[in-house]
Amino acid sequence: MDLPGASYFYTLAQIGITFSGFAALLMGLRQMRGAAMSKFQLWVTRAYVQSGLVTAMNAMLSPLLFGLGLSVEQTWQATSTYVALQSFILLAMVPRQWREATTRPLDLRVRVQIGLGVLINLLLLFNAAGWPYPPSAGVVMFAVSWNLFAFFAQFARSIDFFFNEAEQDG
Numbered sequence: 001m002d003l004p005g006a007s008y009f010y011t012l013a014q015i016g017i018t019f020s021g022f023a024a025l026l027m028g029l030r031q032m033r034g035a036a037m038s039k040f041q042l043w044v045t046r047a048y049v050q051s052g053l054v055t056a057m058n059a060m061l062s063p064l065l066f067g068l069g070l071s072v073e074q075t076w077q078a079t080s081t082y083v084a085l086q087s088f089i090l091l092a093m094v095p096r097q098w099r100e101a102t103t104r105p106l107d108l109r110v111r112v113q114i115g116l117g118v119l120i121n122l123l124l125l126f127n128a129a130g131w132p133y134p135p136s137a138g139v140v141m142f143a144v145s146w147n148l149f150a151f152f153a154q155f156a157r158s159i160d161f162f163f164n165e166a167e168q169d170g
Contacts, residue, residue: 003066003075005137012059012144019148020052023155043101044158051151054090058083058144062137076135077128083143084124091117109157113150120146 003009027045030037037045062079070078091114098106120143126132127139 003063003137004072005141006063006066008141009059009063009144012141012148013056016052016055016059016148018052019055019151019155020049023048023052026159039100040102040104043097047097048151048155050090051147054086055144055148058086058147062140073130073135076137076140077130079140080124080128080135080143083140084121084128087117087121087124087143087147091121109154113154117146117150 023045027037027042030041058079061082062075065078066072066075094110094114095106098104098110123139124143127135
């Protein structure tokens with residue numbers, strides 16, 4: 001028996017890896033044009049690459065745990081717990097990383113993304129606890145997808161500044 005939703009997770013992993021590669025390629029194209037990247041642009045690029053890799057890792061976790069013999073319910077509980085805790089750590093690091101990379105105030109869109117990320121990861125913890133409903137794949141799929149979708153939106157918003165020739169702080 002296969003884990004319910006496994007093909008969705010594999011697809012997310014593939015998209016995450018592709019997104020990471022595309023973000024790295026974008027950085028390379030800019031540098032090939034002879035334009036140096038600011039500290040902020042380097043941090044943003046690293047965040048995009050990291051988000052794709054984290055998405056891929058999180059997407060492959062539940063099929064791996066199920067393959068190692070956990071029951072379906074235990075798989076959703078363990079995956080929910082891991083993804084939520086790891087995501088809380090990464091979300092908590094963003095304001096400090098932003099301040100280290102730029103003097104600009106934290107953008108509203110980034111604050112909104114952090115706030116929504118916290119809420120979604122609280123849902124994962126509820127999923128892990130089996131409250132108010134038994135642990136399910138849908139919450140895990142939503143949370144792992146959210147990471148990728150949120151970075152797609154951020155990427156679309158910031159694509160222009162990667163090709164702006166002026167050195168800028170972001």
